[in-house]
Amino acid sequence: MALVTGAARGIGLATARRLTADGFHVVMTDIDRQTVDEAAAAIARDDMGSAEGRYLDVRDEAACEAIIAELPRIDSVVNNAGIFEVTRTDDLTTDDFRRMYDINLVGMFVLARAASRRMTSSGRIVNLASRAYLGAVNYAHYVASKAAVVGLTRALALELAPRGILVNAVAPGVIDTPILAAWSDEERAKLAAVQPVGRLGRPDDIAAMISFLASPQTEFITGQVILVDGGRSLGGLAT
Ligand code: NAI
Numbered sequence: 001m002a003l004v005t006g007a008a009r010g011i012g013l014a015t016a017r018r019l020t021a022d023g024f025h026v027v028m029t030d031i032d033r034q035t036v037d038e039a040a041a042a043i044a045r046d047d048m049g050s051a052e053g054r055y056l057d058v059r060d061e062a063a064c065e066a067i068i069a070e071l072p073r074i075d076s077v078v079n080n081a082g083i084f085e086v087t088r089t090d091d092l093t094t095d096d097f098r099r100m101y102d103i104n105l106v107g108m109f110v111l112a113r114a115a116s117r118r119m120t121s122s123g124r125i126v127n128l129a130s131r132a133y134l135g136a137v138n139y140a141h142y143v144a145s146k147a148a149v150v151g152l153t154r155a156l157a158l159e160l161a162p163r164g165i166l167v168n169a170v171a172p173g174v175i176d177t178p179i180l181a182a183w184s185d186e187e188r189a190k191l192a193a194v195q196p197v198g199r200l201g202r203p204d205d206i207a208a209m210i211s212f213l214a215s216p217q218t219e220f221i222t223g224q225v226i227l228v229d230g231g232r233s234l235g236g237l238a239t
Contacts, residue, residue, distance in 0.1 A: 001073050002214060003027040005058055005111065006081030008035040010177030011128065011210075014203030015078055016040075018211045020049025027071065029056035030081070058107025068114035076124040076214040077115045079108040082145075084179050088138045097141045104145035105152065112156055112167070122164035126213045127153050129171040131229045146171075150225050157223030166222040168213045173229025175201035196231030 002019045006012040007028035016028045020043050030036035033055040040053035056067055058081045068074060082104045087096060112125050132139070133146040153169040160167055174180070174191050183191070192200050209228050212218055227233050 001025045001027065001071060002076040002078065003029065003067070003071070003074060003111075003115075004078040004080055005029050005056065005107070007053075008032040008039060010179060011172065011175060011203045011206045012078070012080040013039055014207035015080060015210045016051060017043060017048060018204070018207040019076070019078075019214060020051050022211055022215065023049070024076065024214075025050040025052075027052055027054055027067070029054045029067065031055070031057045058111065059102050061110050064107060064110045065114045068111065068118060071118075074115050074118050074123070075216065076126070077111055078210055078214060079111055079125070079127045080210075081107065082128055082179075084139070084142055086138050086182070087141070089140050092141060097144075100141040100145045101148070104142070105148050108149065109152060112152075116156070116160055116163075116165055119163070119165050122216065123160075123166070124214045124216065124218070125156065125160075125165065125167040126210050127167070127169045129153070129169040129225055131171050131173045131227055131233055133171060133225075134233060153225065154223045161222050166213075166218070168221060168223065169225045170206060170209050170213065171225050171227045171229070172206045173201055173227070173232045175203060175206055177203055194232075195229075196234065199230070201228065201230060 002024040004012050004016045007016045008030035016026045019026045028036050028040045037053035040051040043051040127149050129149040130146040132143050133150050136143050153167050157167040
């Protein structure tokens, strides 16, 4: 049984579909109750696998703990829910900064802690970081939250490995999902042109890596941050 946060759309939805195809029963959670319920129902209707939709705001600590406690078992958790916004530091409020941490990081910690308490002999936790953890301009709060995801992943990996719980992070590059809604088609085309592979990522590109790391068959990788970014994080001078 797997739980995916932020599963109503984008990378979370693609991941839920992929994990159901892998044979997991997937608990799809989101703050968008209607869309996540419909998405789970569509998976069952299209005979893609077994899924259920559940309302979960990752900022709600008690709800995060309760949902894990209610499951008959938990094998894999995908901490995917997250927000992104562009605000230059001069205009960034402390409240903006804290909100980013609450959604992108603290909820992830609470769910990982709750799940690890129940994963007595094995388990997989996959956290969504971002290539932005390397550094980026005009969203310091997002960058900091994703760098913290990397630190959390590495720390949990060391602590939980003796119990067979493997913890890894996926760091996507630019993936074409609703999170990019603020960008025009022209801006997307420009972004695509600077990716070494010549296109933006697709949610399925990320879901494939999450599926690999969430699988009980993946037994010897922990504490890693896998960049899935079409080569964008590579160095090199233009010729
Ligand atoms: P998205 O905006 O398309 O989907 C995010 C989902 O999370 C939505 O369904 C939303 O309702 C849900 N959500 C937001 N706040 C929530 C909360 N408090 N509790 C529960 N659910 C909540 O985003 P996308 O692009 O699919 O991103 C998924 C993850 O991947 C995020 O952690 C994001 O930071 C990360 N990522 C995305 C990249 C991209 O270019 N799309 C690049 C790097 C990382």
